[in-house]
Every structure is written in structure tokens, then in C-alpha cells.
Amino acid sequence: MKVQLNMIKKTHKSLLVSVGFFVFSLNAYADAYSNKSIATTPHIQTLAASCGACHGSQGNSVGGSSVLAGLDASHFVLQMMAFRNGSRSATVMQRHAKGLTVEEINDLAIYFAQQKRVTALIPPNQRLAE
Amino acid sequence: MAIDRRDFLKIAASKALFSLPMLSKAATQAKGRVVVIGGGYAGATAAKYLRTWSNGGLDVIVVEPRSQFVSCPLSNLVLGGNKDINDLTFGYDLLKSNHGIQWVNDEVVAIDVASRVVKMKQGELAYDRLVIAPGIDFMFEQLPMLQSPEAQEVVPHAWKAGAQTVNLRKQLESMKDGGVFVMSIPKAPYRCPPGPYERVCQVAFYLKNHKPNSKIIVLDANAEIISKKSLFTKAWAEMYAGMIDYRPNSSVLAVDVATKNVKTEFESVQANVLNVIPPQRAGKIAQIVGAASVDKRWCEVDFLTYESKIVPNVHIIGDSVSAALPKSAHMATSQARVCANAIVALLSDQAPDTLPVFANTCYSYVSDKMAMHVANVYRYDANKKMMVPAEGGGVSDKPSELEGNYAQAWAKNIWSDVLT
Ligand SMILES: Cc1cc2nc3c(=O)[nH]c(=O)nc-3n(C[C@H](O)[C@H](O)[C@H](O)COP(=O)(O)OP(=O)(O)OC[C@H]3O[C@@H](n4cnc5c(N)ncnc54)[C@H](O)[C@@H]3O)c2cc1C
Numbered sequence: 001m002k003v004q005l006n007m008i009k010k011t012h013k014s015l016l017v018s019v020g021f022f023v024f025s026l027n028a029y030a031d032a033y034s035n036k037s038i039a040t041t042p043h044i045q046t047l048a049a050s051c052g053a054c055h056g057s058q059g060n061s062v063g064g065s066s067v068l069a070g071l072d073a074s075h076f077v078l079q080m081m082a083f084r085n086g087s088r089s090a091t092v093m094q095r096h097a098k099g100l101t102v103e104e105i106n107d108l109a110i111y112f113a114q115q116k117r118v119t120a121l122i123p124p125n126q127r128l129a130e
Numbered sequence: 131m132a133i134d135r136r137d138f139l140k141i142a143a144s145k146a147l148f149s150l151p152m153l154s155k156a157a158t159q160a161k162g163r164v165v166v167i168g169g170g171y172a173g174a175t176a177a178k179y180l181r182t183w184s185n186g187g188l189d190v191i192v193v194e195p196r197s198q199f200v201s202c203p204l205s206n207l208v209l210g211g212n213k214d215i216n217d218l219t220f221g222y223d224l225l226k227s228n229h230g231i232q233w234v235n236d237e238v239v240a241i242d243v244a245s246r247v248v249k250m251k252q253g254e255l256a257y258d259r260l261v262i263a264p265g266i267d268f269m270f271e272q273l274p275m276l277q278s279p280e281a282q283e284v285v286p287h288a289w290k291a292g293a294q295t296v297n298l299r300k301q302l303e304s305m306k307d308g309g310v311f312v313m314s315i316p317k318a319p320y321r322c323p324p325g326p327y328e329r330v331c332q333v334a335f336y337l338k339n340h341k342p343n344s345k346i347i348v349l350d351a352n353a354e355i356i357s358k359k360s361l362f363t364k365a366w367a368e369m370y371a372g373m374i375d376y377r378p379n380s381s382v383l384a385v386d387v388a389t390k391n392v393k394t395e396f397e398s399v400q401a402n403v404l405n406v407i408p409p410q411r412a413g414k415i416a417q418i419v420g421a422a423s424v425d426k427r428w429c430e431v432d433f434l435t436y437e438s439k440i441v442p443n444v445h446i447i448g449d450s451v452s453a454a455l456p457k458s459a460h461m462a463t464s465q466a467r468v469c470a471n472a473i474v475a476l477l478s479d480q481a482p483d484t485l486p487v488f489a490n491t492c493y494s495y496v497s498d499k500m501a502m503h504v505a506n507v508y509r510y511d512a513n514k515k516m517m518v519p520a521e522g523g524g525v526s527d528k529p530s531e532l533e534g535n536y537a538q539a540w541a542k543n544i545w546s547d548v549l550t
Contacts, residue, residue: 042471042483049179049467050488053460053544054536062546064539084522091526091533092505096489098522099507104487121228121550122542123220129198130293 040114044107051096051108058115062122069115076109160184160478162258165248167238167415169194171459172448173263174225174548175466180261181229183474190229191255193248194222195237199549203459204541205291206325208299210332211340212498215296224550241419243441259473261436262421262429263448263466264413265290266321266457269427273385273408281387285404289321301403302333307341312392312401314349314382316409319428321449321457324357324504326350326407328494331362334370335497346373347399349380349392351409357456358494358504358525365496365529382406412450421446428452433510433517434482436469445469455508455517456492460540463548464488464508486510486517493537501537502526 040048048059051068055061059068068076082088083097084105090097097105164180166173169192180190199220207213226233236250241260248255268287270277276285286294286301302311311333315326330348337344355362355376366374377394384393390404411417411427421429421438429446430439436451438444447469448462455461465488472482491505506523510516526533 042475043485043487045183046464046467046471046483047487047489049547050464052547053463053489054491054540056543057547057550061539062542064535064542091530092491092503092536095491095503095505095522095524096507099489099509099520100487120543120546121224123224123545123549125216126198126219126221128200128215128219128292128296130196 040111041107044104044111047100047104048108048111056120058118059112060115060118060120062120067117068112070117071109071112073109073113076112077105080105080109160187160474162477163189163191163256164259164261164473164477165255165257166190166192166261166263167248168192168263168265168413168448169196169199169222169233170263170265170448170462171544171548172265172462172466173261174199174222175463176261176263176447176470177231178225178229178548179467179470180473181231183471184477186230188474188477189232191232191234193234193236193238193250193255195235197221197235200291200295201459201541201545202289202291202322202325203544204537205288205295206329206332207495207498208291208295209288209302209329210335210495210498211299212332212335212495215291218291220545220549222549225548228550238415239418241415241444243419243444246443258443258477260444261469261473262413262416262419262438262444262446262450263462264415264450266410266449267412267414267417268408269411270408273382273406275385275387276406276408284387285385285390285406287407288405289325289407289410298403298405302336305341305344305403308343309341309402310345310347310400311337311403311405312347312349312390312399313405313407314380314392315351315407317351317381318356319457320407320410322492323456324362324492324494327355327357327362328496329405330374331365331370331494331496334366334373338370338373344373345375346370347401348374348376349382349394349399350376350378351381353378358502361502361525361529362494362496369496410449412446416446416450419444422450424452433515434468434484434486435472435476436465437472445473453517456490456504458490458492459544460490460492463544464490484510485512487520488517491540493533493540495534495537496529499531499534500529501534502529503533503536 080097083093201218240249288294288298380394390401392399412422436445447465449457468486475482493501495501504525507520508517509520511518
């Protein structure tokens with residue numbers, strides 16, 4: 001899919017993204033290209049944390065799944081929409097992409113774009129004591 | 131919900147006109163003490179996110195009798211010889227030190243709800259809000275002969291990962307070729323709906339490779355395989371042909387521990403290795419506090435906050451909750467996060483999220499490398515006042531090595547999230 005991407009800061013603090021022929025605005029102000037970060041709604045905070053089971057805390061995967069932290073927001077939206085409409089085939093992600101609203105996908109994109117990339121900690125194994 | 135281009139434009143238009151930035155106030159003002167009972171998947175997650183989302187404003191104390199975290203997810207692979215129990219065993223040190231969580235190595239034995247105090251074997255703790263995350267308890271009154279630790283040495287359940295998992299593996303290792311492994315499954319709901327069927331695959335994998343004349347008899351109290359049915363049926367037929375004898379509607383009524391003989395309504399079955407998974411209910415402390423009102427087994431909660439419908443200021447998460455949701459580790463952590471977020475809101479005079487949404491992915495291994503999923507997004511339904519599956523959920527077309535890799539990634543990431 002050919003993609004044209006504009007990110008324009010709007011004065012009312014919503015972000016207009018135009019992706020190909022889709023035009024939609026995002027409900028929280030964020031700019032993946034500046035270092036400004038915003039508080040996230042509790043709704044998105046818990047939803048994003050639920051992605052952590054496979055993609056790590058704040059999207060910092062320990063491996064075996066995509067790192068979402070710091071991922072370009074428009075790339076995230078495009079991939080999720082492609083999982084959703086089947087243009088990108090997937091084993092599992094289509095189940096999640098189809099269950100989310102477009103607004104949630106947008107908000108998740110902004111949330112993950114804002115997260116710092118860090119090396120996730122792996123808890124060390126122990127010998128079973130009991 | 132199918133969204134077409136016109137919907138996009140509508141959303142765009144409405145947003146441009148009406149949307150205000152929904153910036154939540156940083157919840158720095160949350161103050162108080164939260165005691166969390168249980169450091170399993172649900173409790174450990176709740177503790178971490180209570181500290182994180184209150185920016186350290188809440189004092190969080192976990193009470194947990196076990197000194198180690200042993201993961202049930204992947205523990206069936208120990209039985210197949212495809213994991214070591216030590217691969218699934220962790221300490222709590224990073225979780226405690228990274229998030230300033232206080233930890234008491236003890237068991238809660240009573241709760242004084244009126245004065246908001248939990249009583250442990252040694253000492254007491256006062257709380258503003260209490261989170262109960264005790265996992266499951268076994269209903270041994272239905273199978274009293276299996277209650278004692280001595281009986282469970284002989285007939286382990288291995289439904290709480292740890293020493294019993296190792297014991298069951300050892301019994302399989304010392305079983306003769308041509309022996310019979312008998313496993314029983316309780317009526318749903320129980321912890322991890324696909325778990326018993328995954329266990330059958332793992333035992334079959336081991337026996338096929340090492341003791342190919344052996345048999346597996348599955349006594350299922352349910353009328354049919356209750357999770358990933360067609361996938362398991364196919365895997366059993368194609369990968370372990372002739373090895374698995376599946377008997378539905380077979381509730382275990384009694385067990386002769388000494389001889390490893392099981393009685394159902396219809397028959398007596400003789401085992402060489404016997405694994406009875408007993409019927410289950412909410413963890414004992416949830417029973418003691420009177421929160422387990424549904425069938426006297428499971429706890430009814432408000433799905434916006436996970437506060438008990440019966441006991442005020444007490445939140446219940448994880449396997450103990452009565453919900454039309456699978457009792458899985460991913461679900462337990464998702465519930466824990468919604469609960470933590472709500473408690474932070476409540477203790478800083480803000481309203482909790484009114485429409486929580488979360489995901490569940492649960493993999494089952496059919497061999498050493500191949501796995502398959504069931505995955506769903508769940509969304510709060512304000513009319514039904516419960517979490518309901520969103521569109522798009524479902525199971526794999528077939529098991530694959532790719533999903534086996536994803537399952538490992540799931541485990542590593544969830545351990546990293548919950549334990550560091
Ligand atoms: C064989 C098997 C395979 C599974 N596979 C998967 C899988 O692949 N994916 C998946 O998502 N789920 C899986 N599950 C399910 C998963 O293990 C459970 O859903 C999950 O552990 C539930 O978390 P919990 O916190 O409610 O309970 P637990 O993890 O059991 O934690 C409860 C904790 O509370 C403590 N506790 C209990 N009572 C008290 C008390 N009175 N005072 C203090 N502490 C107390 C206990 O010691 C324990 O540590 C599997 C389960 C089994 C048995």
C-alpha cells in the first residue's frame with residue numbers, strides 16, 4: 001500500500017493524520033517527532049498494558065514479538081488496520097486488531113510512540129526450593 | 131464492527147468539531163495503603179501497577195506465603211520433558227526493589243472487614259483498600275481421600291505448578307512401557323480451560339517417543355472438550371493416533387489412592403499413573419471473607435473496579451472472580467491492571483474508566499514445538515455490566531511452530547512484565 005503521511009499540529013491539540021485516502025484525527029495531542037509527552041487516559045493506559053503480555057512492559061519486548069515502544073505512530077496504525085482488514089496476514093494479531101475501535105488503535109499508536117525504548121529486564125531463573 | 135471509509139470521515143468530522151483533549155490529571159495525589167493478598171499473576175501485577183500508576187503515592191504491601199513464583203503456564207511442558215521446572219521458577223526481588231513494594235512472607239488467615247485489618251499467621255496489617263488474589267482452592271470435600279499431602283504424593287493434581295509438577299513427571303518417567311496414564315478433568319469452570327487438553331498432548335508426546343505402547347485415558351466431567359475442541363481432536367487423532375481414549379461425561383466419584391483406581395458413575399478405571407484435577411473454587415481466603423457468593427464458589431465483582439459485590443473496600447482479581455471469561459494468567463493480569471487503575475482513581479477522588487477493554491491470548495502446546503492460540507479482546511458492556519468478547523476473537527486454524535515461538539515470547543514477556 002502506498003502511503004502518504006502528514007502530521008500537522010492543530011491548535012485545539014488534536015492531531016490530524018492523513019494516511020493515503022483516510023483522514024482521521026486523534027483524540028489526544030501527541031507528537032511522535034517531538035520529545036513532548038502527554039498524560040494518557042486511564043482507558044488507554046490499561047489497554048496498552050494488556051498488550052504487554054506479548055509485547056513487554058510499555059511495549060519493550062524481551063524478544064520474539066515486535067517492540068512497540070517508540071514505534072512510529074502512523075506505522076502502528078497502518079499495520080493494525082492491515083491486520084484488521086486482512087491485507088496483512090497474521091496468526092494472532094487480526095484477533096486483537098478487529099476487537100479494537102479505530103479510536104483505540106489511534107490512541108495506542110500515540111501511546112506506544114511516546115514510550116522510551118529500554119532493554120526489558122528478564123527475571124533470572126531460580127532452582128525450585130519447595 | 132466494520133468501519134468503512136465513510137465512518138472514518140464521520141469520526142474525523144466529529145472529533146474535529148467536538149473533541150477536547152482527554153488529558154487525565156497525573157494521579158500523584160493518590161494516597162493510602164493497599165494490601166494485596168497473593169503474589170501470583172494477578173496479585174504481583176496489581177502491586178506493580180498500583181505503585182507505578184500512583185507515581186509511588188500508594189503504599190503497597192503484598193502478603194504471599196511462597197518464597198518463589200512458579201509459573202503454571204508452560205508447566206505442562208515439564209510433563210512432556212520439554213521444560214525444566216527451574217525454567218519456570220523465579221524470585222520476587224526485582225519486582226520488590228524496582229517498585230518499592232513491601233512484602234510479607236506469610237499467609238492471610240482472616241479479614242476484619244469492619245476495621246479494615248487483615249490477620250496473618252503472624253501479625254496484622256491495616257488497609258484502606260484490600261486486593262484479594264488467591265487463585266483457586268480445591269473442593270476436596272468431593273474427593274476427601276485426596277485431601278492429605280500423603281495422598282497427593284501418590285495422586286498429584288499438579289494444578290498449582292511446583293513440587294507436584296515434578297512429582298508427576300517422575301511418575302511418568304518411571305512408568306513401564308505399556309502402562310496407563312489416567313487423567314481426570316473437573317466440570318467447568320476451572321483454572322485454564324484448555325490446560326487439561328494441553329496436558330494430554332504433552333504426556334502423549336512423551337509416551338509416544340519413550341513408551342509407545344502406553345495408553346492415556348481421559349475422564350472428562352464435561353460433555354465434550356471445552357476449549358479448542360476441533361484443534362485438540364485433530365491433534366490427538368493425527369499426532370497421537372490410537373494412544374488417547376477420551377471419555378466425556380465422566381465425573382470422578384471416588385479414588386482408591388493405594389491402588390490408583392478411579393470410580394466414575396459408569397466404571398472403574400485402573401491407572402499406573404493417576405492425575406486427578408479436582409473441582410475448584412475461589413481461593414480459601416475469598417471464601418472466609420464471604421465474598422464467594424456465586425454457587426458458593428466464585429466471587430461476584432464490579433467489572434469497572436473489581437470491588438466485591440458483597441464486601442466493601444475489598445477488590446478481587448484473577449481466577450477467584452466469577453466472570454464469563456477464561457481463567458487464564460493473561461486474564462488475571464488484565465483484571466489486575468483495571469483494578470489497579472481504578473483503585474488509584476478511587477484513592478485520588480477521580481472516577482475510574484467507565485469502559486475498560488483488554489486482551490487475552492492463551493497458547494496451548496500440542497508437541498515440543500507446536501502451539502495454537504485462542505485470542506480475544508474483551509470490552510465492558512454497560513448494559514450487561516460485564517466484560518463481553520469483542521468481534522474478531524477465535525482460535526488458530528492449525529497448530530504451528532511459529533505459534534510455538536509466539537507462546538515462548540508470550541511467557542518471557544509476561545514474566546518480565548509481572549516480575550520486574
Ligand atoms: C497446567 C496449567 C497451565 C496453564 N497454562 C496457561 C497458559 O498457557 N496461559 C495462561 O494465560 N494461563 C494458563 N494457566 C492459568 C493460570 O495459571 C492462572 O489463570 C493464573 O495463575 C491465575 O492467577 P492468580 O493470580 O489468580 O492465581 P495464582 O497465580 O495461583 O496466584 C495466587 C497466589 O496467592 C497466594 N495465596 C493464596 N492464598 C493466600 C493467602 N491466604 N494469603 C496470602 N497469599 C495467598 C498463593 O500462594 C499464590 O501465589 C495454566 C494453569 C495451569 C494449572
